[in-house]
Amino acid sequence: MTVKRSIGELYGSYFFEPDSLIYVNRAVETFEVVEHRHDFVELTYVFEGSGVHYINGEAIAVSRGDVFFLPVGVSHVFRPSTLRKERQLIVYNCVLDVRFMAGLPGAFPESADILAMFSGSSATWLQARDTGDFLPLFMELYREYAGKPPGYRSLLTVLVVRIFIGLYRRASTDGAEGGAWSPVHQAIAHMEAHYRSKELSLEKLAEVSKLSERQFSRLFQKQTGMSYLAYLHHLRIEAACRLLKASADTVSSIASSVGYTDMKFFHRLFKRTTGLTPGQYRAAAAGEGEKLRR
Template sequence: MIQFLGGERFFELDFPIFVNRETESFKVKYHQHDFIEICLVEQGHGFHHIGNQTIPVQKEDLFLLPVGTPHVFRPSSPDSNEPLVICNYIFKLEAIEEVKQWIPGDSELFRILYSPEHRSKPWYHYQDRHNRFAQLFDSAYLEYHQRLSDYRTMLKTTLLQVLILLHRMQSDVAGKGEDRAARGMEKVKDVLHYVNNHLHEPLVLKELAEKNLMSVSQLQQHFKAATGKTFTQYVQHLRIQRSCDLLNTTNLSVQQIAQRIGYSDMKFFHALFRKITGCTPREYRNHSRNEFFRGVLEP
């Protein structure tokens, strides 16, 4: 079930721009909204469940989410020593009407903002390799929460700078091709899609490499470059993440959940679950029901 979050939950009545910084947990539900969101991973590791994909994320990952994009961030585990921290810049177009005057009409950014039915992708993923976005997001966060004089003007100006940088990045990609990390993700895209949809089946690296006309070493290299994890680490974390979701949202037994995500050896499943999350499946379920289901994105 996808929860809908309206902008009125976040925006002031006459100012549809909002900036916040969230330490992600398993409390927030899979959701979509009626505003545009730009998300920057500022700290930690985890996963971004977006559309029908699960993307490993870490510091410097940047996402542009058009109106209506279903998604949710999840940390690697509920007891991670390094939390997953996301800074969100959300807005509606009426906050920056002047943007339409300078964005080229044939650009991808123009299509995202003003002609979404013609955009090339459902959502966009970038890397903030030089911390230029991090500086702008940090400035915007301070302006929004300190409320100094003319803070609204500063927030609009900073948002315009963010959009200009996005436009430049999109133009560079169109003109020069994707960078190394993006190319690596492209090469394993089919593998990631297959893994995400076949977690309940045996997943053998050699077989996946052969299906995609690559050697095992090539697939390992591209997979690590694209996800930041080895194939085994990615599959294990994704399976445990999926089991956490089932523990949260169903009444299935622990054994049934283990079987649904591809584990028949319960001893191995319990050991792996504790290694990744820091607790047993039963402890996790009790903890989530006692704490995480009290509300969703409470203001």
């Protein structure tokens, strides 16, 4: 049975300022943003921390220096390894209107060849590791967009083109990777649908992925950067965060609903993951909600 994921929609009109086809920010990733697809192109740089980047259902372990190209229609979301302030997952995002992309061909030499892999229905997501050339470009993008000095729009365009050229070179030398579905992903989908179950086991997940337990454990670690058990705890704590924020249920009730019967273990794991106790997390979330209502 295919497990359906809940995927939201983001629209460029929410980000772009009048007369601007580029938006740049620096964001701290949390558990609050839902997996989403969008009607714009996105370039992303992992600046600090580590976690998992879900792209079209595939889980990719990420850390400082990972660069991503995400075309229109690809679903994705970042999830941090922890919410502790000293280990936050921080990313630079450069959002590009499709009209910006449509205006680039012919704007510089070799543009048709370089942009072919980033445009049209055949475009797929790409990942590359920075060796020192991408970070200065993303940092300058952010400074120019935030400061908006004279001529900043022209410089933003130049910087974006340089990033595309860098990704094109990596892909041309097999240094960038695209996504592909593997047996582990069906197990991940199964975990996302059944993480509450106390019967979710290594044996069951290996069966779902049609691998031996040893093969499954090895491939899961390679694909996600964590063990299946660490990933399961990740899903459960993420769900607990949502319930603490959105419901008035007791902490013990929430712990039980996401798969934990040992309250001491749940409290210890929750604080280790988020840096807060469940009660502190709920109070902080309530405080943020009150600020938004003012």
